Amino acid sequence: MSLVVVGSVAYDGVETPHGRVDKMLGGAATYIALSASYFTQTRIVAVVGDDFAPEDEALLTDHGIDLEGLERVPGKCFYWAGKYTPDMNDRETLTTELNVFADFQPKLPESYRLARYLMMGNIQPALQRDVRAQMKNPRLAGGDTMNYWIHDHRDELLKTIAGWDFLLINDHEARMLSGESNLRKAANKIMEMGPHTLVIKRGEFGAMLFRKDSYFIVPGYLLDDVFDPTGAGDCFAGGFIGYLAEHGFSLDGDHISRGMLSRAVIYGSVMGSFCCERFGVERFRTLERSEIDARFEEFRKFTSF
Amino acid sequence: MSLVVVGSVAYDGVETPHGRVDKMLGGAATYIALSASYFTQTRIVAVVGDDFAPEDEALLTDHGIDLEGLERVPGKCFYWAGKYTPDMNDRETLTTELNVFADFQPKLPESYRLARYLMMGNIQPALQRDVRAQMKNPRLAGGDTMNYWIHDHRDELLKTIAGWDFLLINDHEARMLSGESNLRKAANKIMEMGPHTLVIKRGEFGAMLFRKDSYFIVPGYLLDDVFDPTGAGDCFAGGFIGYLAEHGFSLDGDHISRGMLSRAVIYGSVMGSFCCERFGVERFRTLERSEIDARFEEFRKFTSF
Numbered sequence: 001m002s003l004v005v006v007g008s009v010a011y012d013g014v015e016t017p018h019g020r021v022d023k024m025l026g027g028a029a030t031y032i033a034l035s036a037s038y039f040t041q042t043r044i045v046a047v048v049g050d051d052f053a054p055e056d057e058a059l060l061t062d063h064g065i066d067l068e069g070l071e072r073v074p075g076k077c078f079y080w081a082g083k084y085t086p087d088m089n090d091r092e093t094l095t096t097e098l099n100v101f102a103d104f105q106p107k108l109p110e111s112y113r114l115a116r117y118l119m120m121g122n123i124q125p126a127l128q129r130d131v132r133a134q135m136k137n138p139r140l141a142g143g144d145t146m147n148y149w150i151h152d153h154r155d156e157l158l159k160t161i162a163g164w165d166f167l168l169i170n171d172h173e174a175r176m177l178s179g180e181s182n183l184r185k186a187a188n189k190i191m192e193m194g195p196h197t198l199v200i201k202r203g204e205f206g207a208m209l210f211r212k213d214s215y216f217i218v219p220g221y222l223l224d225d226v227f228d229p230t231g232a233g234d235c236f237a238g239g240f241i242g243y244l245a246e247h248g249f250s251l252d253g254d255h256i257s258r259g260m261l262s263r264a265v266i267y268g269s270v271m272g273s274f275c276c277e278r279f280g281v282e283r284f285r286t287l288e289r290s291e292i293d294a295r296f297e298e299f300r301k302f303t304s305f
Numbered sequence: 306m307s308l309v310v311v312g313s314v315a316y317d318g319v320e321t322p323h324g325r326v327d328k329m330l331g332g333a334a335t336y337i338a339l340s341a342s343y344f345t346q347t348r349i350v351a352v353v354g355d356d357f358a359p360e361d362e363a364l365l366t367d368h369g370i371d372l373e374g375l376e377r378v379p380g381k382c383f384y385w386a387g388k389y390t391p392d393m394n395d396r397e398t399l400t401t402e403l404n405v406f407a408d409f410q411p412k413l414p415e416s417y418r419l420a421r422y423l424m425m426g427n428i429q430p431a432l433q434r435d436v437r438a439q440m441k442n443p444r445l446a447g448g449d450t451m452n453y454w455i456h457d458h459r460d461e462l463l464k465t466i467a468g469w470d471f472l473l474i475n476d477h478e479a480r481m482l483s484g485e486s487n488l489r490k491a492a493n494k495i496m497e498m499g500p501h502t503l504v505i506k507r508g509e510f511g512a513m514l515f516r517k518d519s520y521f522i523v524p525g526y527l528l529d530d531v532f533d534p535t536g537a538g539d540c541f542a543g544g545f546i547g548y549l550a551e552h553g554f555s556l557d558g559d560h561i562s563r564g565m566l567s568r569a570v571i572y573g574s575v576m577g578s579f580c581c582e583r584f585g586v587e588r589f590r591t592l593e594r595s596e597i598d599a600r601f602e603e604f605r606k607f608t609s610f
Contacts (some may be wrong), residue, residue: 087486142558171455181392205510216523217607219511222489262610302522303608305567 001139002041003245004112005238006032006099006131007121009070013081013167016088019226023290024280027078028121028144031231034284035238035271036119038292039244040245043112045069045131048236049076049100052236059281068109075100088229089203098213109136117245119237122146125153125160128135132163138243141197142166144237161178162194164273182209187215199240199265201272202232209265216262218303221273221295228279232272239271239292263296306444307346308550309417310338310543311436312426313349313406314375317585320384321393323532330361331583332383333426333449336536339589340543340576341369341424343597345550347543348417350374351434354381355406364586373414380405393534394508413439422550424542427451430458430465436466445549447471447500447540455481467499473542475506488513492520504545504570506538506577514570521567523608526578526600533584535575544576544597545569568601575600 029046041067045229052072060067071105078101081094106127106240113136120128120143132141149157150173157177161167171183177193178186179237184205187210198210240296243264270292277283317331334351343349348371350529371532372560386399411432418441425433425448437446440474447469454462455478466472472495476488482498483491492503492515503515511525548569575597582588 107534182529182531202510205507208524208527215607216610217527217528218610219513219522222485222513222520224489226487248395259610265610268562300610302520303572305521305523305564305605 001117001245002043002115003036003117003119003241004043004045004069004108004115004135005029005036005119005121006045006106006128006143007123007234008034008078009044009048009052009079010078010101010135011051011297012230013079013095014228014279015083016228016279017084017086018225023079025053025059026080026230026280028123028234029261030060030281031234031275032119032121032238032241033060033065034063035235035275036245037065037238038271038287038289039239039242039267040117042066043069043115044240045106045112047073047100047104047109051073051076055290060283062285068116068120069107069112071107071266073100077101082230084229085179087217089228106131106134109209110123116140116248117241119143119241121234121237125149125157129160129163132160140165140241142168142188142197142241144168145173147173147176157279158193164195166199167195168195168199168201168204168240170232170233170237174198174200176202184215199268201236203229203232207236207269209261211261214258216253216258216265218262218265218299219297220268221269222302223273223276226276229276232275235275236268236272238268240268242271243267266299267292267300306419306422306550306553307348308341308422308546309348309350309374309413309420309440310334310341310424310426311338311350311385311411311433311448312428312539314349314353314357315354315383315385315406317535318384318400319584320388321389321533321584322389322529323530324584326584327446328384328597330358330364331385331535331585333428333539335365335586336539336580337424337426337543338365338370339368339586340540340580341547341550342543343576343592343594344544344547344572347371347547348374348420350411350413350417352405352409354378355379355382364590368589374412374417375507376412378405380457382406389534393531396445397466404522405610411436411439421445421553422546424448424546426539426542427454430454430462434468437465445470445546445554447473447502447546449473449538450478452478454479462497469500471502471504472500473506473538473545475508475538479503479505488595489520497546502519502566506541508534508537512541512565512570512574516563516566519563521563521570523567523570523574524605526574526604527607531581534581534599535604536586537580540580541573541577543573547575547576548572571601571604574604578600
């Protein structure tokens, strides 16, 4: 079933211990949509400037991604540049140029509004709420956020996630949002804010899924080399929601089992791991669904006892 | 089958965000033996001073631990005091008084030498080698070490672990010992140094097991409260080797399956998690085997998909 993805389509400059790229396709919506496109029909809502390159557009359309909701306006695309620490568990932002993204007002094409799945990348909480309101009757709606909104726009964010089915954030954000350092306690507090399903991403250490009466934890995939972690969290989100959409899962009531959600977390982890194998979106130029399913089985092998 | 544990029996002073204890029973051999005692007949080789309290001895004998190899000499027990960081992922050593431990020369009683399992806590590599030589024909011999020996006594340590079946260390130590930051590469290098089985402990993030042709990763148990992580790594070691000894497993050739080793890692994780629930060895005053097996099943539940 079809999935609407809202967020940034951008250009990034990235430096890791493995090298440096000054300008490459990036943005949360790009990563989420590329990742989800392996599982389900994916539709993007975003804004780009007139520097958005035809070859970058082609990468998205080659993955069958619907760009009817990709607004094009005069100016330049959102640009972010950052540099990773040697262990790549942290990064420093060098440049943020909002450009056309500064006035982004997401408008969902009519054909998008009946989609059953909605994944909102990290943008202003007020815009996320507005997007959610434009959807007719999604089975599953949720998204991501970041420290800036948690810290400086807390009330706005709380109003927004109160209407979400699921929230995907990292461990630092979960601690900041809840005020609890223990992740089990943090999860319980966050689920009281609205989302009945919470995924906490832990980078190289894996991910956790919490619901009111159960939880699931998976370690991270052990890569031979991490070239560039940019977008890994968004690819996780794309694999997670993509798998649920592929199977038409609903989280209403008890229509979804812990097993289904756990497998969605594994597919999220698989997609995040592939993302790190090359710079930026490069890995998605060659990645095949069969490789994804093989890595899913590898997860089963190295975690079962 | 019986297990010989070599290391320190000591007193610790510990401060965590949950409180402070100035003097309590501790030491690697204490934690390893208490943990392993739930699985198999356990015999300690260590040295204590004349301040070793009868009630602390009673805790060990109440767990059926053989103290024939516990040497008693004039002077005071080894004493260590440390303070944990607020997130308890790191600690600062405040005091180290070697006392009677300074002249420790482990001597295995005749009745210990035929034991089939040997677990050496973190002591001088030369002493570990000497202990290994005193054992007649163990099925499984291995142990732990720490940054100090890796950094300042590398040659001695390499000579020692060359004769081990297994090595249990934490992720920082694995990186230091191998010179590789990637843990998969680190594991491959370390296995070339001798041990055919390597366990890398990652604190709250769980543990990994590596053999030449397979690996296994488990996330950490999610505790409601971590009171005191002191001894958790040693309790992991005790659960790991204890489970293998309980079932008479051998690592020679292919006599042991990945499944058996994985379950040993889970039992190690279970014992490490219990250790953190109270200060020092307190949890072992009440812990029952049924609780251990129940937590093992909980691991299966929150990791399976």
